Amino acid sequence: MSQKRKSFKKSPCKIINSSRDSDESDDPTAKLLIKVKNMKQSFIGDYIGRELVKHECFPQYKDIVIVDKDEEIIPTLDEIYDVLHPQLATTWLGITRSTIDDEVQSYKLWVKLNGTPIGKHRFQLRAIKVNEFGIELKLKVMNEFEYSSLNSVWNDNSHSSFEFKDMSTYHNICEITKFSGVLIMSIITIAGNILWYCGDYSLKFTHELTKLIQVMTPIIFGILDFMSKCVGGFYWLIYMLWRGNSDPTPKYSYPAINPSPLAIMPAPSPSRRIYSMPKKDISNDRFNLLRSNGVRSTTNNGVTNKLYKKY
Numbered sequence: 001m002s003q004k005r006k007s008f009k010k011s012p013c014k015i016i017n018s019s020r021d022s023d024e025s026d027d028p029t030a031k032l033l034i035k036v037k038n039m040k041q042s043f044i045g046d047y048i049g050r051e052l053v054k055h056e057c058f059p060q061y062k063d064i065v066i067v068d069k070d071e072e073i074i075p076t077l078d079e080i081y082d083v084l085h086p087q088l089a090t091t092w093l094g095i096t097r098s099t100i101d102d103e104v105q106s107y108k109l110w111v112k113l114n115g116t117p118i119g120k121h122r123f124q125l126r127a128i129k130v131n132e133f134g135i136e137l138k139l140k141v142m143n144e145f146e147y148s149s150l151n152s153v154w155n156d157n158s159h160s161s162f163e164f165k166d167m168s169t170y171h172n173i174c175e176i177t178k179f180s181g182v183l184i185m186s187i188i189t190i191a192g193n194i195l196w197y198c199g200d201y202s203l204k205f206t207h208e209l210t211k212l213i214q215v216m217t218p219i220i221f222g223i224l225d226f227m228s229k230c231v232g233g234f235y236w237l238i239y240m241l242w243r244g245n246s247d248p249t250p251k252y253s254y255p256a257i258n259p260s261p262l263a264i265m266p267a268p269s270p271s272r273r274i275y276s277m278p279k280k281d282i283s284n285d286r287f288n289l290l291r292s293n294g295v296r297s298t299t300n301n302g303v304t305n306k307l308y309k310k311y
Contacts, residue, residue, distance in 0.1 A: 027084060037127055041124070043122070044120060045122075047064070047118055047119060069104055069105055077095065077097075084128075094137050107135050109139065121142070124142055126139065133203050
């Protein structure tokens with residue numbers, strides 16, 4: 001490998017980068033090189049970074065610039081690839097392309113850039129260097145690409161090409177009218193459906209809420225009554241504990257209803273007592289009958305005595 005590198009350093013590069021002997025030759029490669037040298041066309045490329053080229057005779061780092069298929073320089077790159085690839089198929093090419101269904105999507109240019117930041121830039125193809133190991137494109141960085149400049153150019157072109165009268169045709173007016181009518185009808189239909197749904201939902205919600213209130217009302221009142229009793233009983237307990245026994249209930253003595261019996265007579269039975277009646281409430285006949293017959297009462301010993309009451 002070291003011998004190859006030494007031979008690579010010592011081997012002279014055959015550069016076809018000028019117009020010398022170009023007029024004397026009809027080689028398509030020479031014509032292509034002259035065309036590239038004289039062109040002043042610029043393009044927008046995306047610099048993505050640097051990679052190592054793993055070639056047997058050409059191991060070195062190269063900067064990769066991707067050119068999109070919509071750029072104006074694509075036909076020139078197609079011509080370069082079609083002309084140089086058959087002639088230098090066994091050597092390394094500094095230009096590759098990606099295709100999908102035989103359609104070119106983008107080109108990769110393997111070049112050398114000094115101090116160029118990663119991103120989109122405006123480049124210019126200055127020359128093509130061809131040697132025994134491959135080809136190398138010479139690019140010049142014009143300036144960093146700005147989206148605002150592209151947008152301003154697009155806006156200028158669109159304003160210059162677009163006019164309102166181009167759209168104000170009978171067909172376009174009819175289509176706009178139809179679209180507006182369909183849009184308005186759709187909005188009205190959607191609004192009606194929304195109102196109907198909201199009304200139906202509100203009625204069902206009110207009905208269920210009424211049932212809930214009817215069921216929950218006695219439960220809520222019961223809970224409130226229970227809480228009031230608990231709170232009232234708690235306060236009453238505090239009051240009774242605070243009051244204590246400072247105010248005892250007075251004791252009243254009631255006079256005996258019956259007069260004390262005579263000493264010669266036994267005490268009347270406690271189970272049966274005779275109460276005197278006022279004279280005015282008893283007629284004379286009844287009074288005389290009671291006086292003549294007397295009142296019978298039973299003592300504790302079971303002896304029947306006649307008690308005479310004087311009124």
